[in-house]
Amino acid sequence: MDIIRINELIKSQENDYIELKRTWDNIKKDSSSRKNQKYITERRAKLNSVYERASQNHRLLQDQEILSTHKYLTLNYFDTHIQTMYDAVIDHLKECEDKLHQTKKVSDIKINDDKQEDMTISPKLFVQKYRLNQLKKKIETAKTAVVQQKPAWQLQALINNLEKLFQDIEETHIQLLMEQSTIDDEYFNNDCFTDAQEQFEEIIQDLHEQINDKTVQTSRNHPTKLPRINIPTFAGNYESWNSFYDLFKKIIDENCTISTTEKMQYLKTHVRGDAEKLIKHLTVNEVNYKAALTLLENRYKDERKITQTFIDKLIDLPKIQTPNAKMLRNMHDCINESLEALKTQNINISTWSPILTRMVNRKWDPDTNMRYEDQLQEPNKLQDFKELMKFLEKRFKSLESSANMTTTNDLHSTYSPNMQGKTNWQEKKGLCWYCQKDHNIHYCQAFKALHVNDRIRKVQEKQMCYVCLMHDAKKECISNKYKHCEICNKAHSTLLHRNTNEYLLAKQQGQNSITKNTNQVTKPGTSTTYDHKSQITEKKKIMTHATMQLHNSHKTILLATALVQSKTFDGTPLLLRVLCDQGSEASLCTEEVAQLLGFPKQKIKAEINGIADNIPKTSNYMIDVTLQPRFPSEYKLSTSLIVLPKLTSSVPKENVQKLDPQKIENKIIADPTYYKQGPIDIILGAEEYSKILLQGFEKIDSGIISQNTEFGWILSGFCSTEPRNTIKILSLITRADEIQLNKFWELEDITENHQLNKEDQQCEQFYKDTTQRNKNGTYTVRLPFKDPSLEYGNTRQKAAARLIQLEKRLEKNKKLREKYNDFMKEYINMNHMIKVNKTNNYEGKYYIPHQPVIREDALTTKLRCVFDASSKSNTKISLNDNLHKGPRLQQDLATILLRWRKHKVVFMADIEKMYRFIKIHREDQPFQRILWRWTINQPIEEYELTTVTYGTTAAPYLAIRTLQQLATDEQKTYPLASKITLEDFYVDDVLSGDESIEKAKYLQNQLTNMLRAGGFNLRKWSSNSAELLENIPVENVDDKTIKLPLDENRKSLGVIWAPNEDSFQFKITITTTENPTKKNIFSEIAKLFDPHGWLQPVLITMKLLIQEIWISGIDWNEQVPERINKKWTHIQQQLHHIEKIRIPRWLQYTTGVPIELHGFSDASEKAYGAVVYCRTKVNNTTYRVSLLQAKSKVAPKKHKTTLPRLELCAAAL
Known part of the structure; x- marks a missing residue:
């Protein structure tokens, strides 16, 4: 199970406890009259559902090795929180059930009766009366607690609740005094506030007296309220045993008012780590208490080891390089603590003075040592260690005072024109x-x-x-x-x-030059960019360093990773994976982690080198965070993290074999998932790396070393794995230009038949089982969740922040605000969005952020709303993460266009708002919540989208699958339209036709009626025949297409079709750049969309240029050499001639006419290609030859290939 899933389960447990507690609070608030049998049954069912889910999650978490030292298990969260709360509520419901038929007492104040009466009075007065009623109930509860002599902590909790409630009552009372309309109410006539105040003060006094009585018997009449003494947790370290044991004996063991069973429970909850494991097998009862205490005493009451521990602390004092008040103070305190501890072991340290003096002299900084020597009165005699400690205390206090003065002066630095x-x-x-x-x-x-x-x-x-x-x-x-x-x-x-980059990189990696051995991989660090002139040379070296070929290698690098804990701005715990990189100057984190943590951002301007393709990455801000080990520890690492969009590829590159457990026995591994491929959230640089290091270094296996740190033992080195061709050390986020280029290359590959995998089959079966057809012919579908019970956390907070950000944009553009408002009004008027009540319960809900997108080239809707269902919550989960994408249902565009070319008379149209005419089941609509308000002065309102929503992962599948379901359902009534829907649709666009006007009209009519039966409307009709458009309603016709002007073109999914000429054309728009980079050229070439390869004579020239640029080794953002620039400029100057090319759409094919396919292939040393034509007989003397499809590829440069082999490759195309 990965870290993200573990965090989700822990968060789910916290939410389940909150849900149980909320139910408990509500039950306590409800009057006895409400608690009938139906009430009890409903509450019990709800509690059992939550408890069952929590129990199942608990069983999953118990099996995770990674959580063996996590607070969830060490603090026994399930038993102490969930189980305890569940038992309390169930017991209360049982009592209510037993008393159901007994006589019920009616309380003095009936809030249910008052509600009806108070609905006409001031809202503030109504709230005030409600709070007074609550206060009265809490006072009665507190009186019962005093009589029953409840524990002090429960009494203190009652005080806190009462004080908070009365503070609200007091504030509301002051507001009511200012409202003249409420003066005549019985609230003032009966002086309700004064009565409540007297009762409040009386019970608070009683509670405090009871607490004082319970604290210490001898302090019953003492006027001072002492703070509560907390027993520290013992984690198995010898140095803290004595202090823990003495305090535990005094407070718990010798306390006669506590039972032996309770003492055993206290003992087990105050030990962690090895100490906890020692007594873990003993259950909580009276018999085992003495045995558990004896086990701990025998193990940790070891005078020899305790003495060694404190002597080691003296010997291992850190070396101080420069005067530092904090480090000197820590040295002073560590020495005092160790010596006092040694005294308690009856060790005579009176003769240690010369040894200790010399030891400290060698550890502190030269400047402090010089000042110590200067103040000596008799430097030739042995110095008293007590005097040295007095000097040390005086020294660090002096430095602290100096630091405060310097800071003050710096903050008030003055400026003058003369300076x-x-x-x-x-x-x-x-x-x-x-x-x-x-x-x-x-x-x-x-x-x-x-x-x-x-x-x-x-x-x-x-x-x-x-x-x-x-x-x-x-x-x-x-x-x-x-x-x-x-x-x-x-x-x-x-x-x-x-020119420092190369030097610093080499120095941090412990080498003088970049390694040239291609069979070894050394991890490059990150460094800041210092000089523009040196970037080209350096980048080449780092790029070679970062992606090296490992021929015949069966090893991969295991990098040092650790799992650490941090807390978000609101205190929510978060488990993060860090990479310890001693070769990095800076510490970094991802944008996603920065957003999850939610800490204030500090503006900076930094360029980072050494990440991914070595392009300088710019960061605009950094955050301050505190990291802690995942196991109980007092250590905290405070550091600053520079934020980047993404850091590394997965680490390790692939799963590796786990180490022999015996070799890492008795070691807390920093990252128990070290062998699993996973993402990196944070990179800790060299400075932080040095802070977390501890003594302890061991070679575990051949090629694997372990290093002890504050976060546990980190592992690094070479591991056995499956052979790989290329190892990527670090890689930044994929750019949109690279994605576009990938799509360009994908067109060159033959699409294989898509086979349904197991997930696709499940998705299909789910659709068949849950989809319903409504009485009006429309369809209602369910969202295909991967995990229906998954909770997303609080997504409303982020959606609200995105809405406020959107409103700032709309305020700057009034026209855009007006259009966006119109869009939302249309959604509401068409019942595609309904208003719902606001709630604080986020369970079973997901809030989707949204924003406008302007499409100036659109023929109909210029503005559309994009819903971001990929927005992640504080649990790192989005709605799209939990939705099946579904199988691919339609053929590719090239196949549909090829079939379209067979028809003599053709038409095109698209379905109006296809997604929005498919309903989402009512139970799934809460997962499509959005926030909206018409002006910034209004409160934010909540809405639910009731239809398939653009922006969700499953939307394309649900829409296309519903369209095909309609074709299946109506096959008997509309057989031709059904066939067209299954074969000639590309998403919501239909490209079809027939060999005559009559057949095309019949087909058109059947298709329109069938889609109308499913609630869909065809619009934007275009055809190469004006006659075919005559019977189409005016509102569903593209007027420009009807007129068929000579200069009117129509884009068909990226391919331009001129209906008047009935031919395909190309529209080229090239952005010229004076000094183009590799990125500029690649992105411009990728814009050429040619699914059939009709432009291969042109594109092969561009492919050869791409190959030349790639071989040159220049960077993505680096300017291309002059020779390449000239070639690119020449190509750009000739590209406008492409617009003159005309490819006839119709192949002159009719039923019964012979048709032949002719294929050709050829090759050269630079490239090879193939082309297919069709030859159609027009009449006895005339034949028509049409270009169907072509492909080309460049010849490989790295491994020279013979011409005959290239010709065979061309034939294979």
């Missing part, structure tokens, strides 16, 4: 002068993200030293670390060198 842009910066070594964060300028990602010219300009503006970048340029540079440029050895910083 010419100079800023009065105070030097501070530990603070970055560019971003004001706590790091050295040389480690500033924001500064590195700038172009080298921008970096130089920033240094000039701040007048910083060009060599070390650390202090004022007027001072003499005394830096030992940054003496000169590491590339050219000149007196300036390496970050200011104008």
Whole structure:
């Protein structure tokens, strides 16, 4: 099971708990009079449905190895939340059922009776009376809790609820006092607010007294309310055992008011990891408590290991490079903590002073050490370690104060005209002068993200030293670390060198040059682009580096990945997959992850190199996030992520064999799915990589190494797998131009017969089982869900944000707003969209964002609304993700056009609003909800689309399948129309005809009547015969086509057909560019749509040009060489002649006339091709030869092929 599905199930469990709790709250609010047998039965059925779903999901989650240390299982979420809530509600319903026939007490205030009376009064007053009634009920509940001596945490929860409710009552009371119309109401006459206030204050006082009594017996009369003591969770580390054990003994073990069974439950809920596994087999009861505590004591009350742990902490203190208050403070605290812990183990550390002093001297930074030496009174004598610790505390406090002063001064830097842009910066070594964060300028990602010219300009503006970048340029540079440029050895910083990309990339990867060994793959990192002139050379090297041939290789690279936890802006937990890339300067994330996290965006301008085809990728913003291990840990990594549309292809490239479990036993693997192909959400760069590293490095298998990190053990190296021809390291999102080019090449391939797979067969069967034909002849269909029970989360929030964004666009274009409003009105008037009530329950609903699209070339509707059913929610799931696409039902365009050419008299038409005349079943309409309002001053309203909706994955299949179902249902009544519908339709366009006017008219009439029987209307009729159009209603005829002017052309699905000449033509629109790039040329060639290959003599020239460009190795956005530019310019200048080509549509074929097919093929060293003609006998002396289809391909350059072999390839075409 993949990560996305696991996140979905966990989110579903949270939603099910919320649903159970909501049901419980509603039941408690309902009066006793409502709780009859029907009420109880309905609620019980609903609860059982939710519980059954949650139980099934729980069983799935229990089987996932990846969740063995996840909070869902370690905190036993199902039992403590879902099971407990379900049992409570079911028990309450049972009590209600038992008391159903007993005498019921009537409460003093009947809100149901009051509602009828209060509907005529002020809405605020009605709400106020309702809240007073709720307050009275809660007060009664609180009194019962006090009498029954409920636990302190329950009493505190009651206080919080009461205080919140009374705050609302108090605010509404003030508003009512300002409304003169409500003064005479009984609410004021009986002084209801004062009575409620007195009761509220009295019960709050009682609750507080009860809590104080329960906290500590000796503090019963103490006026101070002490905070609650929380017992820390013990995860199996020896250093925290003593503190955990002592606190647990005092609060739980020695507490006589707690039963032994409760103590056992407390113990099991306060241990994690190895400690939890140690007592996991013991069930919660009185007998097992002492046994569990003894097991833990025997394992972790180990004086030797505890001592070793704290000594290791002293020895492994991190080396501090530059003065840093935070790191010095951490050092001070770590030393104190370790020494105090050693004292508790009865270890005499009084003689350790010289050893500890020397140890610390070697760990702190040179500047701090120099200051320590300067303040010594007697430097020749042994120093007291206590004095050193006093100095260390004084030192980090001094640095903290200095940092605060520097920040204040920086924020209030003053400018004057005489200073010419100079800023009065105070030097501070530990603070970055560019971003004001706590790091050295040389480690500033924001500064590195700038172009080298921008970096130089920033240094000039701040007048910083060009060599070390650390202090004022007027001072003499005394830096030992940054003496000169590491590339050219000149007196300036390496970050200011104008040709740094290749050097930095090689340095980060631990090599001096790009590897040339094609049998080894080294992962390239990402780096910022510094100099435009160096990009061409460098890009070539990185491209070679990134896509290398692995001949006869059966290995693939396993990159270091980890699963981490993060939280969204609203606190929702999220499981993410990260790639640890020590070769990357920057840390990156996908646009999708940035949207899911929802954190504020910080504007930047950064160019990233080393991703995919090595085209510089521009990012406009970054986000700050915090990442945590997927298992219980106090570690948190706060970092900034530069946002890109997409990062890498799947990692690993394909599934690999799992490692031997014994070799990774007792290790928490950072990514338990390391062997499965999957997407990457985040790339952690070199700086973050160094922060998460821990001690521990091991070679597990031949070619595989493991490295210990804060996120667990990461795995990397070579793995055995199936042979592959090419390995792609990183790849960015596919561009629209590349997709268009792919379609261009697809036309060159022969389409194979489409066979229904298992999924298609299921989709077909579902359609047959669920589709209904209505009384008026129309059809109602169901949405073909992959998983009908799947929940999409909160999609309304994103739909609302998209609506507000759309409204801003419409406000700028009043004409567009008017047209869009008209479109929506038409939807409502035709009952294709109905208004529904707003709800806060998102279960079983999906909100679709929408936007207008203008099509100036459209013959009818210029504006249409596009519904984005691919918009993902916070669960990373969209409606389209859960819909079957359905099988391909119609033939390809080339086949339909070829058959169309046989008819002497032809016609074209399309079905008006085909999708919208097919109804969606009422139960599925909530999955097609949209948000809309006519002006920004109105509240946002909710609507449901009632018909098949353009933009959903299943829409084309449902529409075409319904059209074919109509043909099947009406086959006996309209046999000819049925045959045409099944063979001559391409989506909603029909291209058909016959050999005479009479037959064509009969066919036309039958087709119109059959479609009308299914609720469809044919329009935009065109024909090569004016007589055929005479009987068509005026509103369904294209007027321009009726007149048949000489210059009037009609596009037929990308192929232009001139009805007056009855011939096919081409309209060429080429965008000329002065300095074309590879992308410009490829995208222009891809626009030529030639399904039958009629333009192959022209296209083969372009294919040869594509081959030449590809062999040259230039980048996608790189300008082509001059020789290629000249060839392309020459082709462009000649392309307008294509518009003069005429291909007769009719093949001169009639029934009974002999027809012959003639095929030709040929080859050269550059290319090969084939063409097919048909030869038709017109009369005894005349024959007509027509071009049917042609294909051509370029000859391969890499592997030279002989001419005879190329001729065989041509014959195979």
